[in-house]
Amino acid sequence: MKIRFITTGGTIDKIYFDALSQFEVGDSVIQHILTDGLVDFEYDVVSLFQKDSLEIDDKDRKTLRDYIEKDDATHYVITHGTDTMPVTAAALNGLEGRTIVLTGALTPARFRTTDAVFNVGMAVATVQVAKPGVYIAMSGQVFEAGSVVKNRAENRFERS
Numbered sequence: 001m002k003i004r005f006i007t008t009g010g011t012i013d014k015i016y017f018d019a020l021s022q023f024e025v026g027d028s029v030i031q032h033i034l035t036d037g038l039v040d041f042e043y044d045v046v047s048l049f050q051k052d053s054l055e056i057d058d059k060d061r062k063t064l065r066d067y068i069e070k071d072d073a074t075h076y077v078i079t080h081g082t083d084t085m086p087v088t089a090a091a092l093n094g095l096e097g098r099t100i101v102l103t104g105a106l107t108p109a110r111f112r113t114t115d116a117v118f119n120v121g122m123a124v125a126t127v128q129v130a131k132p133g134v135y136i137a138m139s140g141q142v143f144e145a146g147s148v149v150k151n152r153a154e155n156r157f158e159r160s
Contacts, residue, residue, distance in 0.1 A: 002042040003127055004073040005030050008064065008088075009051040010081025012105040012116050029109040030079055033120050041124075053081020053088075053104075061091040068095055074132075076100045077123045082150055082157075085136060089145035092134045101127045103137045106155055115139075 007013065007028035030045055048064060049056065068076060080088055080102050089102050103123035109116035122137040134145035138157040149160040 001075055001128060002073065003075045003077055005043060005045045006076060006078045007045065007047045008049040008056065008078060008080045010053050010079060010104045012079050012109050033109065033117055053084040056084055056088065061088050065092055068098060074098050075127045077127050078102045080104050082106060086148050086150065089134050089136050093145050097132055099127050099130050099132050100134045101137050
């Protein structure tokens with residue numbers, strides 16, 4: 001099974017930017033995570049956006065959906081910012097014959113302490129065993145699209 005990774009930006013790819021502790025989305029770290037993880041499956045990486053998820057709008061979601069709809073792959077892991085991840089997951093619902101798992105990080109992957117590697121690993125495992133549909137793999141759990149929210153106060157994902 002080949003897995004197509006689609007990167008859209010978000011905290012997982014953020015880099016430290018300036019003396020005011022500002023961050024901006026940098027190049028995707030997914031290739032580094034997969035290489036360091038010594039993965040042994042066929043995959044490729046496609047970068048569609050480098051945006052904070054608060055900047056991803058309905059036009060971007062349509063671009064992502066259109067890309068997947070026209071693509072020949074069946075298994076996708078999408079890295080995405082956490083703030084609007086549930087909205088994007090809902091926008092991808094109904095794509096027949098595809099298993100899609102969105103994931104990201106609550107802290108940048110470039111930080112020494114990050115949830116990025118764990119979340120990517122969960123997404124890879126989920127996309128290999130889940131039935132076709134759209135899922136979010138975050139906070140040590142897998143959620144079906146439409147049944148998850150980000151609890152900003154607790155900084156975690158939970159069932160809605």
